[in-house]
Amino acid sequence: MADTAKVIKILKCISAKIRENEQFLTDLDAAIGDSDHGINLARGFKKVDEKLPELADKDIGTVLKQTGMALVSTVGGASGPLYGTAFMKAGAAAAGKNEIDIDDFLVLIEEAIGGVKLRGKAERGEKTMLDAMIPAAGAMKEERSKGADVKNILEAGVRAANEGVEFTKTIIATKGRASYLGERSIGHQDPGATSFTILLEAIEEEF
Amino acid sequence: MVGIVLVSHSKKLAEGVKEFAEQMAPHAKVAAAGGLDDGTFGTSFERIKHGIESVNEGDGVLVIMDLGSAVMTTEMVIESLEEVKAEMVDCPFIEGAVAAIVVAACGEDLENVKKAAENSKNTKKF
Numbered sequence: 001m002a003d004t005a006k007v008i009k010i011l012k013c014i015s016a017k018i019r020e021n022e023q024f025l026t027d028l029d030a031a032i033g034d035s036d037h038g039i040n041l042a043r044g045f046k047k048v049d050e051k052l053p054e055l056a057d058k059d060i061g062t063v064l065k066q067t068g069m070a071l072v073s074t075v076g077g078a079s080g081p082l083y084g085t086a087f088m089k090a091g092a093a094a095a096g097k098n099e100i101d102i103d104d105f106l107v108l109i110e111e112a113i114g115g116v117k118l119r120g121k122a123e124r125g126e127k128t129m130l131d132a133m134i135p136a137a138g139a140m141k142e143e144r145s146k147g148a149d150v151k152n153i154l155e156a157g158v159r160a161a162n163e164g165v166e167f168t169k170t171i172i173a174t175k176g177r178a179s180y181l182g183e184r185s186i187g188h189q190d191p192g193a194t195s196f197t198i199l200l201e202a203i204e205e206e207f
Numbered sequence: 208m209v210g211i212v213l214v215s216h217s218k219k220l221a222e223g224v225k226e227f228a229e230q231m232a233p234h235a236k237v238a239a240a241g242g243l244d245d246g247t248f249g250t251s252f253e254r255i256k257h258g259i260e261s262v263n264e265g266d267g268v269l270v271i272m273d274l275g276s277a278v279m280t281t282e283m284v285i286e287s288l289e290e291v292k293a294e295m296v297d298c299p300f301i302e303g304a305v306a307a308i309v310v311a312a313c314g315e316d317l318e319n320v321k322k323a324a325e326n327s328k329n330t331k332k333f
Binding site: 076085 | 216247249250252253275276280282283
């Protein structure tokens with residue numbers, strides 16, 4: 001179970017982890033993109049951090065929606081509209097809720113994936129964050145159906161997301177800046193899939 | 208008059224194309240929404256929003272974007288501006304901007320300005 005306070009704690013943890021990994025994510029993006037993924041996300045989550053104190057008495061839907069809006073208005077790269085839409089879609093699904101359980105969380109992840117697909121006009125297998133998000137969601141649902149506990153469900157999600165990141169090394173980018181590199185993008189992991197995995201690790205630690 | 212907004216990751220690119228296209232239509236309503244507020248590369252929701260609002264005279268606004276996040280961020284700005292008739296067009300950045308700005312300055316409506324920008328895709332250089 002997570003209430004607003006816990007969701008805020010998770011967001012703070014995400015923000016801290018993203019900022020710790022700012023250089024790493026930017027370096028990954030330098031190889032196949034425009035060298036700004038870490039810088040952009042760190043700027044976005046700094047803004048989220050600043051906004052969180054005023055959201056303490058709000059419902060979870062509002063917290064997630066405001067997080068998305070902060071990212072959209074400050075990130076400045078593709079991860080802004082993509083993560084922004086993901087959080088806003090999740091927020092819409094959590095509207096009015098003051099507590100969410102693991103089943104609600106799995107619904108929010110599905111909503112987030114739907115948002116990213118729609119905004120990025122992308123599918124799995126194009127070397128994007130979806131290559132971590134979709135397998136992670138699938139693995140978590142499978143664990144849930146086996147009756148696993150929250151910890152195991154989220155661990156399975158992180159594991160699948162990491163495998164998804166590894167998989168992105170083997171494929172050609174067909175979306176985003178990396179698509180200009182064509183087959184030269186093979187061998188490099190996708191920065192967006194990596195940042196999503198970091199985000200899910202924070203959720204796994206704090207949920 | 209239909210307003211035109213040029214959205215680029217680069218402040219210089221958006222401003223340069225604006226300046227370049229305006230040579231042919233000095234009275235066109237054009238806004239450059241390039242880069243982030245601090246001048247670095249990126250696309251800014253606020254700058255695009257402000258750009259659209261600044262050229263909106265009620266006849267609609269056509270937005271021309273460079274790549275990737277410029278498109279996605281513009282899409283989100285347009286979704287948030289329910290009261291403004293703003294549309295994106297899929298066209299080459301420079302050729303599309305020149306075509307749209309010239310046609311808009313002639314007083315054509317949004318549909319025709321958009322068509323002019325789209326048609327610039329088919330213009331051969333040689």
